[in-house]
Amino acid sequence: MDTPAENPIVVEDFPAFRPSLRIAVVTETWPPEVNGVAVTLAKLVQGLCRRNHDVQLVRPKQVKNEIPLQNLGFEEVLMRGMPIPRYPELKLGLPSKKNLVKAWTLRRPDVVHIATEGPLGWSAMQAAKVLKLPVTSDFRTNFHSYSQHYGVGWLRKPIVAYLRKFHNATACTMVPTQALKNELSQHGFLNLKVVARGVDTALFNPSRRSAELRAQWRADTQTVVLISVGRLALEKNLGQVMACYESLKSAGAKVKLVLVGDGPMRETIAQRCPDAIFAGMLSHDTLATYYASADLFLFPSLTETFGNVTVEALASGLPVLAFDCAAATDWVKPGVNGWLVSEAEPEAYVSTAMKVAMNPELLSQVAGTTRSQVSQLDWDQISEQVEGVLAKAIQGFDQPTSRLRKLLGKIKP
Structure with missing residues (x-):
């Protein structure tokens, strides 16, 4: 008969090969929609999954009866959407605060990353506030600059004011260039971090x-x-x-x-x-x-x-x-x-x-x-940078759980 070991094995003593954060990524656009935001965000999500993170993608439905796909390497949560004026092939997420609070209460993320500033992004911000979740964001589209090309230049200041309010409510806003960081800083944007976009150098050759x-x-x-x-x-x-x-x-x-x-x-x-x-x-x-x-x-x-x-x-x-x-x-x-x-x-x-x-x-x-x-704009390097930004946002938000403290100790912010 086997006798129990004097020092029983504790499962938690065997850490994961890599730290695994629960990351909710919120976006109004996603492939097969063809635009820079959708394409680069998909690459980032894939990179975070390769780094062993548990990613939940929150986005609008692209067709009426769409259902979440399986075996993607991440979880999809689909919300209601509507076509964007002048861009009918793209969808705008509708306000979904109540649904997000419910979803994130049942499956709480460690951090919420918002890639777009539309109604779905704003709902995610409010839901995260209710649940006391840290939030990061991306500044990916110059909507304030677009206004002058469509005869509504007078909207530039209100758009900038909205974007400033939105992004300043997050722990960090990632921007792709130093020049954009300087411009936004002059407009009162805070907590900006430069993280470049990657490129698939194996494909583009x-x-x-x-x-x-x-x-x-x-x-x-x-x-x-x-x-x-x-x-x-x-x-x-x-x-x-x-x-x-x-x-x-x-x-x-x-x-x-x-x-x-x-x-x-x-x-x-x-x-x-x-x-x-x-x-x-x-x-x-x-x-x-x-x-x-x-x-x-x-x-x-x-x-x-x-x-x-x-x-x-x-x-x-x-x-x-x-x-x-x-x-x-x-x-x-x-x-x-x-x-x-x-x-x-x-x-x-x-x-x-x-x-x-x-x-x-x-x-x-x-x-x-x-x-x-x-050659240095490899997506794995970019994903590692984003991982560090997310970890820092979690550390600075509140007292992390014991599980998170162990994980964050392995990530370089």
Whole structure:
């Protein structure tokens, strides 16, 4: 007969291979919706799951009778939603405080991370307050900058006031660039932390360049292919793209214009540039081939918080021409992997495109050094940074439970 050991084994003496936090992530947008917030947030959630965290994703239903998917590696909690005006393919979460209080009472998260500031995000903030949960947030979209492009510039101040109130109620707001942190600080935003966006360097790679795709575009080795990726909308400043293309054609350059994305400006662009190639919405796998097969990435937007397409293009070996703002400020090195134009001199955008596109040797030289600049933006590194921010928010909020104290001791804030 076996005799009991003098020192019985205590299960808690065997810690998990990695600390596991219970993280509720709240967002109004999620794949298959195609936008920078949805795509990068999905990468972050995947990264947190790989780091052994227990993630609960709270989002609006994308179709009426949608049910939570299983075997995703995280839990889905679906709320009511409605189409966003002017963006019918996207959903806006409806107020859901009562439902969130109920859900989080039954399954209490250690921290709530809110990625969007709509009604669902506000409800999550209020529910977390009721349950005394720490909250962090992301600043991912310049809604205050968009207002001037849609004839409601007078809403800029109220929008900024709302966003300031929203984010200042959280323990920390993550922003993707130092420039945005400086701007928001001037508007009274507090507790800001710079955490860059990541890029999938295995997918976005110069090796994806395709002679077959270029042949479909009727672009030979002497043709300069300009590419623009993003929503075809006023806030993307696409007049600059059209002006670059028209000026190069007028100068006799062999040039093609490829536009990836869709939106309300498509017909306007088609009328002005009838021979442009409209690729529409693409899968990420196909998009990677488009980037690598082009010669110059035109990104004239002035309303980005980051601009994920900038680092995707660079990782693909594609030189970037952008204004000196958002991700371009941090990751485009003039003459090394692209060119920057001052926001104060918008007329220089076209002249710079002319100088660059009509110098194939310069384009080729710069293309060879683009990828090295963004190699450090691996999603695993970004997820580790976010993990540290979440841990610090928990530590600073209240006295953690004994379980949390053990876990937080293994995480570097």
